Amino acid sequence: MTAPRLEADLHGLAGVIRMPERGAGPVRAILFRLLVAATALTVTVFVVYLGRDGYRDVNEDGVSLLDAFYYATVSLSTTGYGDITPASDKARLINVLLVTPLRLLFLIVLVGTTLELLTERSRQVFRIKRWRDQVRDHVVVIGYGTKGAAAVxxxxxxxxxxxxxxVVDSDPERLRLAGGRGLVTVSGSGTRxxxxxxxxxPRAASIVVAPNRDDTAVLVTLTARELAPNATIVASVRETENVHLVRQSGADSVVVSSETAGRLLGIxxxxxxxxxxxEDLLTPDEGFSIAERPVEPDEVGGSPRHLTDIVLGVVRADELHRVDAPLVDALEPHDRLLYVKKVTAPPEPS
Structure with a gap:
């Protein structure tokens, strides 16, 4: 792909991919600059009015507070009509040492804000290019509804x-919420x-398929599997009868949301x-949760049922075995344990 074609593609992606904002948002940054400009103007008005006896007005009626505002405005904006001028040596010295730096600060704030707004798209293009060059083995969540947000x-x-x-979604509000959490977002349909x-x-390690419709989940899984033959795809469907369709489309794991909820209601x-x-096990914030860890060297050869942790299963050669299965009664070095771990809530900010 030629350089002009690549540059055009990147500019097109600037409206699709959104990188998370770093630091203050654009509105907050502009408000801060306006505050700095207003402060510079206020200081200038105060200085001019305080030394008003050293200024000459063409009307020869003295410099009022309104005249001080007028002079500060035209001076900081470099308009300079010349109808109010510093006449005394003291006023001129103050103008050189104080008003001129304030004028430069005022101009820097205004010009800097304008340039930032003009270069925002270029900065986004640069960040997108750098991200696309570096991103590897990441997780793509397709659909940021209730299920997708919970997965994140x-x-x-x-x-x-x-x-x-x-996060991939076509809803601007969902993308805004995802971006607010520091996630890279892509605006578009997961079926495309x-x-x-x-x-x-194509370079992702895992793909979470969490749309609102089962037929969409099938199409998204097919498309994702075609692009990423080696990625782990986990999909969610509402109805059990659609599980085999999603599996045939390429999903490694399928979660049935309606059936799972129905079973919990029945229990x-x-x-x-x-x-x-x-619910405590499925809520990762505090209490208990289900986690996975490698077997420690001193645990090799022992039974998973005799460990301090409550072990639920053993993963050996990418296959899950129940903890009481004879095959895993003696742990091996490359096994991984599914166990119940204690989760401590972070301390409240003081």
Whole structure:
């Protein structure tokens, strides 16, 4: 691809990919600059009015407070009509030492704000290019509704870096919420390969498919699997009857949201405490949660049932085994344990 063609493509992506803002937002930055400009103007008015006896007005009626505002405005904006001028040596010295630096500050603020607004798109293009060159083994979340947002919550609570998560959605409000959490966002439909390519799906390690419709989940999974043959794809569907369609489309794991919710509702009618425990395990903020860790060297050869941690299963050669399976009664060096870990809530800010 030639350089002009690449540059044109990047400028096109600037309206699709949105990098998270760093530091203060643009509105806050502009308000801060306006405050600095107003402060410079106020200081100038105060200095001029305080030394008004050293200024000459063409009307020869003295310099009033309004005249001081007028002189400060035309002076800082470099208009300089010359109808009010410093006449005494003291006024001229103050003008050189104080008013001139304030004039420069005023101009820097105004010109800097204008240049920042003009170069915002160019900065976005540069950041997008750098991100596309560096992004590898990231997670792409397609659909930032209730399920997609919850998936991101879990990943962030488990210590994932927001820079490694990309959200694809067509809803501007959802993209705004995702961007507010420091996530890279891509505006577009997850069923279109252009949007998935923009999100870096071909180089992604994992893909979360969480649309609101099962037929959309099938199409998104097909498109994602075609672009990323080796990525792990986890999809969500509402109905059990659609699980095999999503699996045939290329999903490695499928979560049935409606059936899972129905089972929890059924359990809650007889044993609500069980549902509370399950909810605690699924909520990563505090209490208990299900986690995965490698086997420690001193645990090799032992039984997972005799460990201090409550082990639920053992992953060996990418296959999950129940903790009581005879095959994993003796742990091996490359095994991974699914266990229940204690989660401590972060301290409240003082």
């Amino acid at each position: 919550d879990t990943m962030l609570s488990d210590g994932a870096d927001p820079a490694t998560i990309v 390969s252009e949007a998935l390519r923009a999100a870096g799906v 809650a009618t007889a044993t609500p405490a069980v549902v509370n425990v399950i």
